[in-house]
Amino acid sequence: MAHHISGFIGPFDSLCEASTRFPGTRVTPLDLGFGFLPITKHLVEDDEPRAFGQLEHLTPKLTAWAQKESRRFALAYIETEYFGGVGSQGAIAWVGGKVVLGPMSTPDLQLGGRILPTPLVDRAINRALRHLEVDSGFEEDEFDALGLGRYPSNEAWLTESVLV
16 A cells, blocks of 8 residues: 655644645644645646755745744644555654754665664654644554544545645
């Protein structure tokens, strides 16, 4: 099974308000009062440059927006690229207008034909979500606490989104 998502995570109400800068943007509610703003062609053109090499859909324009908005609320950009349970995660987190984590990528490693997955606690997204003060509670990790595994693609996340 594949899992490929990319977008921003922040407190739902704050993320909805901040995303009004991009008309037609959609934000999906997550667990624990957070929201997910999936990156779509509406936000990023195919030929736009990346702000950081390891983060596929994060452009300089979106980076500047995130840095500015993080002065009001903690914000993270996340992405996954998994197929058959093997892959990588990338993330960057901003708090108070400053980068507090990343940009970073945590790929699963292959050693002698064996796959060595990155431990859950060390994965890029979980590390970023801790800067947003996400508590894993009784879930396995912060990723699961927000329900980020619920849908495997940005398109699927849009089925539950709210037009901002």
